[in-house]
Amino acid sequence: MEIYKLIQIVIQMKQIIILCLLSLFICSGCALFSSPKKEKSAQELADLGMKEFNKGNYSYAVEHFEKLKDWYPFSKLAVLAEIKIADSHYKLKEYEEAVLAYEQFESLHPRNEKIPYVLYRIARCYYDRIDTIDRDQTPARNALHAFNRLIKQFPANRYSRQSEAYIRKCLRSLAEHELYVGRFYFKTKQYKAALYRFKAVISNYPDLGVNWQALQYIILCEDILKEKKNKTL
Template sequence: MSKFTSRILLVVLALCLGGCSWFQKKIEEPIKDAATMYQEAHEQMASGTYDTAIKSYEKLQARYPYGVYAQQAQLDVAYSYYMTRDQASAITACERFIKTYPNHPKVDYAYYLKGQALLGEGGSDAFSSLITPLQPLEQRDPKGLEEAYDVFRQIITKFPNSIYEPDSRRQMKALTDALAAHELLAARYYLNRRSPLAAVNRAQHVIKTFPESASVEEALSIMIAGYDTLGIPDLRDDTRRVLSQSYPNSIYLAKR
């Protein structure tokens, strides 16, 4: 046997031994069951290591894609994304759960978490909100507020006995006030820019669309000023009467 052939045999033998050792090691590694994997991921989430928890939950779902642990893992992943302020991923995870398990006992929670994520809330601690403070609701994109409103509306409609129903109603009230206040900002802007017709139209929209909001009082006041600038005294006086009857102590009566 030549020296070259001997060297080849030695290399092959070394590879075989190494491979067998690796194979033996893989056999000896215990395969964790779904319950164990879920418990480990849940402990990571509970300790606030959300990024690590997300990876652990995803491993669980890849190995055991069916069953109660995989289902709960999807919800926990959504929550973990929410707590890291990755709102887009949280919303996507909630929507996936709702689509996959529309009759799940906890699907109302998926709706509720989606609504909170649409509001841009979340964060694992109070300090995170100091770093990236949230805008007041009325200053945000109204499209997102409208989407969140619709999600909370679905909760009270589809799940009237849900534990999230009372807070969903509270959120809807806050969103109604915010959307009305957003329109009022525009009406005020147009009035200050001497565009009375645009100001009146925006103020009318507040009154018609959000009649129960706190912005109606000022909206009436803006309409009075707008009609006065436009030279329409009849509509001005009619609106003033509505303001005085609806808000007899209004601070705007003296101004208008």
């Protein structure tokens, strides 16, 4: 009797297992033959990206434009995506990423009509990182180089005309930094080093409103050095 009950239990368990396997197979089959989720078109992704960009949601804009660029690399809209990815990074103040994206665009599309704009934005990425005159002036030098490259390649372009004011500000920052370093050397009585810096202001950065200060320090340094020399004779 007990053996009979055991056999019935085993049969019931087998039936349950078979039913479970059949249910799993049916569900899998439904999923297999169901229509896949439709991917967005290039135009839809471009529209979504621009919508988020115009709303100031630049991170979301990058996501849509990255999909557009990856899914439709040969679409004309992929060029738009490349520019707007760079612009989004710039708006987010992610300047290194922006420069990389702009430079990649320039490399891929050297004759594109947007190149003057791209060069201008590269320069602005450096310019916007210029700090106070007592800090490293590498951003000012890089910005100056980038603005000058734009003007050299596209002298008549409107972005070149806009660059002129920024170039003057870059030069002013570099001149004031040189003056700042010269004053530091002067205060620490390193008069030869100070004189070198003040003369560099005169020769490298004329007509920027700081020459008169440099000239005053040059006279002071030369007088002190002359006096020291006379004392040693």
